[in-house]
Amino acid sequence: xxxxxxxxxxxxxxxxxxxxxxxxxxxxxxxxxxxxxxxxxxxxxxxxxxxxxxxxxxxxxxxxxxxxxxxxxxxxxxxxxxxxxxxxxxxxxxxxxxxxxxxxxxxxxxxxxx
Amino acid sequence: xxxxxxxxxxxxxxxxxxxxxxxxxxxxxxxxxxxxxxxxxxxxxxxxxxxxxxxxxxxxxxxxxxxxxxxxxxxxxxxxxxxxxxxxxxxxxxxxxxxxxxxxxxxxxxxxxxxxxxx
Numbered sequence: 389x390x391x392x393x394x395x396x397x398x399x400x401x402x403x404x405x406x407x408x409x410x411x412x413x414x415x416x417x418x419x420x421x422x423x424x425x426x427x428x429x430x431x432x433x434x435x436x437x438x439x440x441x442x443x444x445x446x447x448x449x450x451x452x453x454x455x456x457x458x459x460x461x462x463x464x465x466x467x468x469x470x471x472x473x474x475x476x477x478x479x480x481x482x483x484x485x486x487x488x489x490x491x492x493x494x495x496x497x498x499x500x501x502x
Numbered sequence: 503x504x505x506x507x508x509x510x511x512x513x514x515x516x517x518x519x520x521x522x523x524x525x526x527x528x529x530x531x532x533x534x535x536x537x538x539x540x541x542x543x544x545x546x547x548x549x550x551x552x553x554x555x556x557x558x559x560x561x562x563x564x565x566x567x568x569x570x571x572x573x574x575x576x577x578x579x580x581x582x583x584x585x586x587x588x589x590x591x592x593x594x595x596x597x598x599x600x601x602x603x604x605x606x607x608x609x610x611x612x613x614x615x616x617x618x619x620x621x
Contacts, residue, residue: 430611487535493547
């Protein structure tokens with residue numbers, strides 16, 4: 389009964405070849421987030437959606453885009469992956485943005501760049 | 503300045519012993535939430551426990567408890583009766599504010615502490 393599902397678990401792509409990571413949720417939460425986590429580092433927020441409202445972090449590169457076609461799904465698009473984009477990508481959800489709301493994470497997608 | 507500080511890069515404990523993982527935080531917002539997450543080597547981030555800034559009592563969830571000392575701005579995680587399956591990276595995190603039009607809605611993570619439990 390997984391609640392936040394990320395596909396695939398492992399993704400390999402070529403340098404410069406666009407790639408899309410997917411996330412779905414069964415929690416009916418309003419907010420969906422994408423984090424990037426490099427080895428031995430804390431997760432870093434890239435952006436989040438509150439319902440259909442997109443909120444980009446100031447230092448998220450333009451190479452990273454996101455789509456949320458409906459409540460359940462959210463996609464992370466990397467337009468031209470570079471070697472520095474190899475990382476674990478974590479999707480998370482929360483009911484809303486209140487400071488008392490925990491975020492529930494998926495299992496992550498580990499992205500490798502050849 | 504770091505918002506969340508975890509000073510212990512690694513901790514070692516034997517099975518059945520208790521262990522405390524340290525976390526201090528920095529915020530001027532009176533309303534905030536503190537969270538602990540566990541990340542095993544497989545990569546998933548598992549929510550463990552939450553403490554709100556206005557909560558009067560320390561949070562507990564099974565073998566996990568949070569030693570919240572507001573004046574010292576610390577929120578240490580205590581794991582009682584450690585098990586081999588507790589071996590993982592543990593992250594302390596904070597959310598500031600309440601409401602989407604306020605700054606600081608992002609979950610701010612510390613650098614993590616790696617816990618190793620031995621038999």
